[in-house]
Amino acid sequence: MDHCESCMYYVYDEEYESYYCDMDLDEDEMVHFLRGTRKDCPYYRSDNEYEVVKHQA
Numbered sequence: 001m002d003h004c005e006s007c008m009y010y011v012y013d014e015e016y017e018s019y020y021c022d023m024d025l026d027e028d029e030m031v032h033f034l035r036g037t038r039k040d041c042p043y044y045r046s047d048n049e050y051e052v053v054k055h056q057a
Contacts, residue, residue, distance in 0.1 A: 003040075008047040 004010045009023040021033060023043045032038040 003044055006046055006048065007041070007043075008045045009043060 004019075004021065007021075009021055010019055011022045012019050025033060025043075033041075
């Protein structure tokens with residue numbers, strides 16, 4: 001889950017004081033997310049604006 005920390009869908013919930021994936025995952029995808037069995041997330045999007053702009057150029 002090391003990529004989650006830099007993902008735009010990984011957000012902080014102040015009420016629960018924890019981070020969570022804000023992507024609408026189905027049941028199977030959520031199991032993989034919670035177990036950490038999937039190495040690469042198909043929904044990963046970097047929250048680094050400069051990295052996104054590099055791909056547009």
